[in-house]
Amino acid sequence: xxxxxxxxxxxxxxxxxxxxxxxxxxxxxxxxxxxxxxxxxxxxxxxxxxxxxxxxxxxxxxxxxxxxxxxxxxxxxxxxxxxxxxxxxxxxxxxxxxxxxxxxxxxxxxxxxxxxxxxxxxxxxxxxxxxxxxxxxxxxxxxxxxxxxxxxxxxxxxxxxxxxxxxxxxxxxxxxxxxxxxxxxxxxxxxxxxxxxxxxxxxxxxxxxxxxxxxxxxxxxxxxxxxxxxxxxxxxxxxxxxxxxxxxxxxxxxx
Amino acid sequence: xxxxxxxxxxxxxxxxxxxxxxxxxxxxxxxxxxxxxxxxxxxxxxxxxxxxxxxxxxxxxxxxxxxxxxxxxxxxxxxxxxxxxxxxxxxxxxxxxxxxxxxxxxxxxxxxxx
Numbered sequence: 001x002x003x004x005x006x007x008x009x010x011x012x013x014x015x016x017x018x019x020x021x022x023x024x025x026x027x028x029x030x031x032x033x034x035x036x037x038x039x040x041x042x043x044x045x046x047x048x049x050x051x052x053x054x055x056x057x058x059x060x061x062x063x064x065x066x067x068x069x070x071x072x073x074x075x076x077x078x079x080x081x082x083x084x085x086x087x088x089x090x091x092x093x094x095x096x097x098x099x100x101x102x103x104x105x106x107x108x109x110x111x112x113x114x115x116x117x118x119x120x121x122x123x124x125x126x127x128x129x130x131x132x133x134x135x136x137x138x139x140x141x142x143x144x145x146x147x148x149x150x151x152x153x154x155x156x157x158x159x160x161x162x163x164x165x166x167x168x169x170x171x172x173x174x175x176x177x178x179x180x181x182x183x184x185x186x187x188x189x190x191x192x193x194x195x196x197x198x199x200x201x202x203x204x205x206x207x208x209x210x211x212x213x214x215x216x217x218x219x220x221x222x223x224x225x226x227x228x229x230x231x232x233x234x235x236x237x238x239x240x241x242x243x244x245x246x247x248x249x250x251x252x253x254x255x
Numbered sequence: 256x257x258x259x260x261x262x263x264x265x266x267x268x269x270x271x272x273x274x275x276x277x278x279x280x281x282x283x284x285x286x287x288x289x290x291x292x293x294x295x296x297x298x299x300x301x302x303x304x305x306x307x308x309x310x311x312x313x314x315x316x317x318x319x320x321x322x323x324x325x326x327x328x329x330x331x332x333x334x335x336x337x338x339x340x341x342x343x344x345x346x347x348x349x350x351x352x353x354x355x356x357x358x359x360x361x362x363x364x365x366x367x368x369x
Contacts, residue, residue, distance in 0.1 A: 010259040013310055015266070018287065019334030026262055186258065 001109075002083050002211075003204030004029040004101055005052035006187065008112065010197045014178060014188060024178050024188040027110075029203050031096040031185060035072045035080060037088045046088040050097065051077030052200075079200055090211050100182035101209065109173045111202040112195035116167030126160040170194040173206070263308035266331040270338055274313075276301050276351050277344025277364045282315060282328060283337040294336060297326055300344065300364060302351040304330075316354060318362070323355060343367040 006029030013021045036049035051069070055061055055076035061069070069076045072093050085091070102108065122128040122143040133139035143162065147155040172193060179188040193201055274280055281298040299317030302325070306312055311330040316323060328335050344364035354362050 009257075009262075012259060012263050012308070014262075015309075015329075015331065015333055017333070019285065019332050021329055021332065026259055028258060184258070184261075186262070188262070 001205045001207070002048060002085050002097075002101065002209055003109075003202055004032050004097060004099065005050055005079050005081050006030065006201050006203050007053070008193055008195055008197055008199050008201050009186070011192065022178055022190055023192075024190055025193040027187045027189060027193065027201060027203060029185055029187045030098045030101075033072075033074050033077065034091055034093050034095045034097065035068060035074060035077070036082075037091050037093060038082070039088055045084065046086060047082045047084045048088055048091045049080060049082045051080050053078040081202060083204065086208055087210075095211070097211065098182050099180050099185040099187050101205065101211075102177050102180050102187060102203070104177050104179055106177045107174045107206050108177055108189065109171055109204040109206060110175055110189065110193045111169065111171040111204070112193060112199055114166045114168055114170045114194040115196055117165040119163065120165035121162045122160060125162060125165045128160075260308070263310070265309055266333075267308065269331045269333075270335060272338045272340060274301060274338065274340050275344075275346070276303055276349055277346035277367070278340050279342040279344065279364075280315060281339045281341055282326075282335060283339075284328070285334045285336050298341070299324075299326075300351070300354065302354060303349065316351075 006027040009026040009028050011023065011025050013023050016022055030052070032050040032052045034048055035051045038045060038047040038049070040046055049068075051074065055078055060066060061076045065080070066076060068080070074094055117124070121141050123130045123141045128141075128143060131137065131140045131142075143160070146159055146161070172191075175193070176190045177187060178190050180186075181188075187203060189203075195201060278301050279299065280301055281296050283294045283296055286293055286295050297315060297317070299315040302314050302316045304311065304313045309331045312327050313330055314325055314327045316325045318324070343366065345367040346364060351364070354364075
C-alpha cells in the first residue's frame with residue numbers, strides 16, 4: 001500500500017481533548033518525490049517509487065542510481081523506496097507526496113531498523129528467567145541446558161542463545177495517526193516506532209488511497225557537484241526544456 | 256529549534272503561574288463525570304517539579320486525617336485549569352522528599368519573604 005519515507009524525529013506527548021496524555025512518536029514524513037511509476041502493462045505490477053531527502057554529499061550517487069533520478073528529472077535523493085499500489089495510474093513522476101497522505105485516526109504500519117543492542121545474553125534477548133539469587137546460590141543469567149543426551153547428541157538448530165540483538169528490520173502494524181501537520185510534513189503516531197532518532201522509517205497506509213490531482217514540478221536543475229568531469233554525458237549540461245523532452249521520451253508510462 | 260522542540264513547546268503558555276517546590280498551592284482540576292464537568296481543588300505543598308516542555312509535571316503533597324496524599328499533575332494538561340499560589344516557601348533543595356518522613360510541625364516549610 002502507498003506510504004511515505006520518513007525520518008524519526010523523536011518521542012513526546014500530546015494531550016487529547018479530554019486531557020489524556022498520549023505518547024507519540026514524531027515522524028518527519030515527506031515530501032517524497034515520485035521518481036518512477038511502475039505499471040501493469042510495462043512492468044507487470046503497479047507501484048510507485050519514491051525518493052526522500054535530497055542528496056547532500058559531495059560524492060555523487062553511483063551512476064546507475066543517478067540515472068534513475070536524471071530520467072525522472074529530480075535531484076538525487078538519499079533514500080529510494082518502492083510502494084506497491086493497486087493502481088499507479090493517478091501518480092505522476094515528479095509529483096510530491098506530503099504527510100497529508102495520512103489522516104488523523106487512521107491505522108498505519110511503520111517499518112524501521114530497530115536499535116542495535118550488541119551481544120546480548122539470553123535473559124535480555126529471549127526473555128529467559130535466569131536463576132534466583134537466594135538460598136546460597138550465586139544466581140545466574142546463563143541459558144541452562146541446550147540439549148538432551150546421547151540422542152540426539154547435538155543441539156537443535158535455532159536454539160535460543162546469546163548473540164547479536166537488534167539492528168534488524170522490524171515493522172509495527174496498526175499504529176494510530178494522532179495528528180498530521182502537512183506544512184512541516186510531521187506525523188504524530190501513537191506509541192513507539194522501531195529505530196533510532198533520525199533513522200529512516202517507512203510509513204505505510206493500510207487502506208487504499210487515491211492521490212489528489214498531481215501537481216507536477218518542472219524538472220529541477222541538477223546540482224553541479226556530480227557532473228564535474230562528465231561533460232561527455234549528454235544529460236549533464238543540456239538546458240532545462242531539452243532535458244524535459246528527453247525524460248519524456250524515456251518515461252515508460254508516456255501517453 | 257529542532258522539530259521535536261517545536262512540538263514540545265506546544266501549550267507552553269498554559270499554566271504559566273510561577274511556583275517552586277516548597278510553595279503551597281491550590282490546583283483546580285477539571286473532572287468529567289458522564290456529561291457534567293466540574294472543578295475539584297487540591298491544596299498542598301509542591302514537593303517537586305519534573306521534566307520540561309509539554310512533559311513537565313509537579314507533585315503536590317498534603318496530609319489529610321494523618322494520611323499523606325500526593326498527586327502528580329501534568330503542568331500543561333488541559334485538565335489542570337488553574338494553579339493558585341497561596342504561600343511561598345523557602346527551601347534549600349529542589350525535591351522535598353524529606354517531608355514524607357516528618358509529621359506535624361517538623362513537616363512545615365518556612366515562608367519565603369522577599
